[in-house]
Amino acid sequence: EVQLVESGGGLVQPGGSLRLSCAASGFTFNNYELNWIRQAPGKGLEWLSYISSSGGTTYYADSVKGRFTISRDNAKNSLYLQMNSLGAADTAVYYCVRDSSGHLFQDWGQGTLVTVSS
């Protein structure tokens, strides 16, 4: 069974930084592309970032480009999101999401809540 478990969320002050992690299991991690997607309270889904199976290719939404960095450690079956210069608009549940062949955003974690507030 595919499992994606996010961690690292919490309360952070405006201008601060946070690093999210996603522990994966139930599949061959280094064969799959991954994404971070977020959902602000009561709002819709927002794709943030993509990373290829090797980690060699990354894409970012304009809203986070230059502030967020996606990375992965295939030896540890883990995905990361380093978030800097956080603002209130970054308050959201952050999901770790796996692509599969022909199946964009096939598997989702349960999400981790990030709250940016003073």
Added chain:
Amino acid sequence: QSVLTQPPSASGTPGQRVAISCSGSNSNIGSNFVYWYQQLPGTAPKLLIYTNNQRPSGVPDRFSGSKSGTSASLAISGLQSEDEADYYCAVWDDSLNGRIFGGGTKLTVL
């Protein structure tokens, strides 16, 4: 405001057929596959339709997807109370060089 436009709400009675639209442009829907997701209250989204009109195993055939030009549509036939959820379309955008979601449609079963 999303690059992909969905109606904010839709509704229907049990047994009815409803359709949810997703309107985009040549740089996204017009040149790439469309995907649909269902998000039940308090849960993570679930893939409902992939590559425009294919259903993952386990998704009832009451759900169907279609695409024409720069628009796509999700149809739900034989509406059931458990279909009450938020529905999102998603696609790659060649101009933005990234993936995008529609704003979401809240489906109410009356």
